[in-house]
Amino acid sequence: MERSRAVFAKPWLWSFLGALAVWLAAIAFTGGHGGGGMLSAALALAQFTVIVGIGQMFVITLGPGNVDLSLPANIGLASAVAMKVMHGSDSMIAVGLLAALACGAAIGAANYLLIRALRIPPIIATLSASFIIQSADISYGRGLQIKPPPGFADFTNLEVFGIPILAMLTAAFSVVAGIALHRMVYGRSVLAIGQNSRAAWLAGIHVGRTRALTYTLSGALGGIDGALLAGYFRGANVDIGNEYLLASLAVVVIGGTSVAGGKANVPGIWGAALFLVLLLTMLNTFGVSAGVRLLVTGLVIVAVIAAAGGQAAQR
Amino acid sequence: MPVTSARKPAQGATARARLIRAWLPTLSLALVLAAIAWLNPRAISYFGFSLMLNLAIPIVLATIAQLFVISGNELDLSIGSFVSFVGCVTATWLNDAPWLGIATLLAAVCVYAALGALIYLRNLPSIVVTLGMSFVWQGLAILMLPTPGGKAPAWLQGFAAFSFPFVPLPIVAALAIGAIVHFGLMQTSYGAILRGSGGNPAALARAGWSLLKTKVVLFALAGFFGVLSGMALISITTSADANIGSGYTLLAIAGVILGGGEFVGGRVSPFGAVVGALTMALAASPLLTFMKIPPDWQVAANGAILIVVLAARALVSRRED
Numbered sequence: 001m002e003r004s005r006a007v008f009a010k011p012w013l014w015s016f017l018g019a020l021a022v023w024l025a026a027i028a029f030t031g032g033h034g035g036g037g038m039l040s041a042a043l044a045l046a047q048f049t050v051i052v053g054i055g056q057m058f059v060i061t062l063g064p065g066n067v068d069l070s071l072p073a074n075i076g077l078a079s080a081v082a083m084k085v086m087h088g089s090d091s092m093i094a095v096g097l098l099a100a101l102a103c104g105a106a107i108g109a110a111n112y113l114l115i116r117a118l119r120i121p122p123i124i125a126t127l128s129a130s131f132i133i134q135s136a137d138i139s140y141g142r143g144l145q146i147k148p149p150p151g152f153a154d155f156t157n158l159e160v161f162g163i164p165i166l167a168m169l170t171a172a173f174s175v176v177a178g179i180a181l182h183r184m185v186y187g188r189s190v191l192a193i194g195q196n197s198r199a200a201w202l203a204g205i206h207v208g209r210t211r212a213l214t215y216t217l218s219g220a221l222g223g224i225d226g227a228l229l230a231g232y233f234r235g236a237n238v239d240i241g242n243e244y245l246l247a248s249l250a251v252v253v254i255g256g257t258s259v260a261g262g263k264a265n266v267p268g269i270w271g272a273a274l275f276l277v278l279l280l281t282m283l284n285t286f287g288v289s290a291g292v293r294l295l296v297t298g299l300v301i302v303a304v305i306a307a308a309g310g311q312a313a314q315r
Numbered sequence: 316m317p318v319t320s321a322r323k324p325a326q327g328a329t330a331r332a333r334l335i336r337a338w339l340p341t342l343s344l345a346l347v348l349a350a351i352a353w354l355n356p357r358a359i360s361y362f363g364f365s366l367m368l369n370l371a372i373p374i375v376l377a378t379i380a381q382l383f384v385i386s387g388n389e390l391d392l393s394i395g396s397f398v399s400f401v402g403c404v405t406a407t408w409l410n411d412a413p414w415l416g417i418a419t420l421l422a423a424v425c426v427y428a429a430l431g432a433l434i435y436l437r438n439l440p441s442i443v444v445t446l447g448m449s450f451v452w453q454g455l456a457i458l459m460l461p462t463p464g465g466k467a468p469a470w471l472q473g474f475a476a477f478s479f480p481f482v483p484l485p486i487v488a489a490l491a492i493g494a495i496v497h498f499g500l501m502q503t504s505y506g507a508i509l510r511g512s513g514g515n516p517a518a519l520a521r522a523g524w525s526l527l528k529t530k531v532v533l534f535a536l537a538g539f540f541g542v543l544s545g546m547a548l549i550s551i552t553t554s555a556d557a558n559i560g561s562g563y564t565l566l567a568i569a570g571v572i573l574g575g576g577e578f579v580g581g582r583v584s585p586f587g588a589v590v591g592a593l594t595m596a597l598a599a600s601p602l603l604t605f606m607k608i609p610p611d612w613q614v615a616a617n618g619a620i621l622i623v624v625l626a627a628r629a630l631v632s633r634r635e636d
Binding site (some may be wrong): 128129134246249 | 388428433439442443444450451452453454455458461560568569572576609612614616617618621622626629
C-alpha cells in the first residue's frame with residue numbers, strides 16, 4: 001500500500017512507463033525491426049511538444065484558470081515570421097530566430113495585457129487573441145511556402161548517434177527550466193502564486209510581474225518552437241501549430257503537473273511527449289485509418305488523465 | 316467615483332451599471348444590426364434576415380449546450396466536433412436506419428453524462444478531458460463519413476423549410492429556445508440548484524445536494540442540445556461532412572461570454588447567450604462581407620468583437636464595484 005502510494009506520488013514515472021509500453025508494442029508488431037529509428041524519430045517530434053509544454057507548464061502552475069490557448073496560432077505566425085526574415089539565406093538564421101522569439105514574446109505579453117486590462121479569464125483572453133493572431137498569420141503568410149535556409153533545415157534535422165541535436169538542446173533547456181522552477185526566485189514565485197496567490201502577494205511576491213513574465217515566456221517558447229518546426233518540416237504554414245493545443249495541455253497534465261496550480265513537473269513532460277508521439281508511431285505501424293488514429297488518441301488521453309486523476313477533491 | 320460619495324447616489328450608479336450590463340448583449344446586437352442596415356439597407360427585411368440568420372439556429376443551440384457546461388464552472392472544447400459527429404449520424408444512420416440513428420444519438424448524450432460523472436468523480440480538468448473527447452468525436456465522424464455526403468431525413472428538412480409570416484423562422488426559433496432554457500434554468504428550483512453548483516459548490520454540498528448529480532445533469536443537457544444543434548445544422552445543409560461543426564466550439568464559447576456569462580460562479584444568462592449567438596452568427600460572415608473585410612481577417616473580426624464587448628463590460632463592472 002505504502003509502496004503503491006509512493007509510485008502514485010510520482011505520476012511522471014507512469015508517463016515514461018507508458019512510452020516504453022507503446023514502444024515495445026510497436027516493435028513487437030514489426031518483429032523487432034526499426035526500434036532505434038522509431039526512437040530517434042520520436043525524440044525528434046517530441047522535442048517540439050516539450051518546448052511548448054514547458055511554457056504551458058509554467059502558465060498552468062500559476063493556478064486555476066491560467067492556460068495559454070493561443071499557442072497554436074502563435075506557433076503558426078512565428079513560423080511564417082522566421083521563414084520570411086531568414087528569406088532562405090543562411091546568414092539570416094540568427095536574426096530569423098530572434099524575430100520569431102520576439103514575435104512570440106510580444107504575443108505572450110499581449111495575452112497578459114488582455115487578461116490584466118479586461119479582467120477576463122485567461123482562457124477567453126488567449127482564445128480571443130488566437131483569433132486575431134490566426135488572421136494575421138493567414139494574411140501575412142498568404143499561403144506562401146517559404147523554404148528555410150538550407151543550413152537551418154539541416155541543423156534542425158541533424159542527428160548524432162541517432163539522437164537529434166535539437167533534442168539534446170531541448171533536454172539541456174529542460175534542465176535549466178527545472179532549476180528555474182525549483183531553485184530560482186522566479187520559479188518559486190510561480191509555485192507560490194499557484195498555491196495561493198493572495199498569500200504570495202501578502203508575502204511580498206510581485207504577483208503581477210511574475211504572471212506577466214510567465215505569459216511572455218510561454219509566448220516566446222511558442223515563437224521559437226514555430227521557427228524550429230518550420231526548419232524541421234522545411235517550410236512554414238498556417239496549420240503547423242494546430243496539434244500543439246491538445247499536445248501542450250496533455251503533456252503537462254499527463255506529466256504530473258497539477259491543473260489546480262502550484263505543483264509542476266519537468267521530467268514528466270518528456271515522458272508524456274514521448275508517450276504521445278510513440279502512441280501515434282505505434283498506430284501508424286499498425287496501419288490504421290485516420291479516423292481510428294484520432295479515436296484511439298483521444299480515448300487514450302482521456303483514459304490516462306482519468307487514471308492519473310486530479311488532486312484530492314477540494315470542492 | 317469618490318469613495319466618500321453619499322450612499323444613495325452610489326447605489327443609483329450601481330443599479331445603472333447593472334442595467335447597462337444586462338443590456339450589453341442586446342446593445343452589441345443592435346450595433347451589429349445598425350452597421351448592417353447602414354451598409355446595406357435592403358438586408359433589413361424578411362428575406363434579408365432569413366438569409367443572414369440561415370445558420371444561426373445550430374449556433375444558438377451549440378451556444379446553449381456550452382452555457383450548461385459553463386454554468387457548472389467547466390468548459391467544453393469538444394462541442395464543435397460533437398456537432399460534426401451528430402451531423403454525420405443524422406445524414407447517414409438517422410436517414411437509412413432511423414432506430415439505429417436514434418439509439419446512437421441517445422448513446423452520445425449518455426456519453427456526455429458519463430463525462431460529467433468522470434470529471435466530477437476523478438476531479439479532472441474539463442478542458443483537457445473535452446479536448447481529448449474532441450479527437451474521439453472527430454475520429455468517429457471521419458469513420459462514419461470519410462467523404463462529404465449523406466442525406467438529411469425528409470422530416471428534418473421539412474422543419475427547416477417551415478416559415479412564419481412576418482417574422483423569419485430563425486428569430487422565432489431563437490426566441491423560443493431562449494424562453495425554454497430561461498424557464499428551465501432561471502425559474503425552476505432545480506435550475507437554481509444547477510446554477511448554484513457553479514456558484515458555490517461547497518455550500519450546495521453542505522445543504523445535501525448531490526454535486527455528482529448536478530454535474531451529470533448539466534453535461535447531459537449539453538449533450539442533448541449538442542445533438543439538437545447537429546440535427547438543426549443538417550436540416551439546413553441537407554448533407555454532412557466530418558468537419559461541418561468545427562468552428563462551433565469557439566463560436567459557442569464566444570456566444571455565452573458575449574451574452575453576459577461569467578466563467579466562474581454559475582453566472583449565466585440564457586437570453587443573453589441566445590442574443591450573443593445571434594450576434595456571432597451575424598458578425599461571422601454577412602456583416603463582414605458587406606463591410607468588404609477580406610476573408611483573411613474575418614476570424615480576427617470575431618476575436619476583436621469579443622475583446623471590444625469584454626472591454627465595455629470591464630468598464631461597466633468597474634463602475635459597479
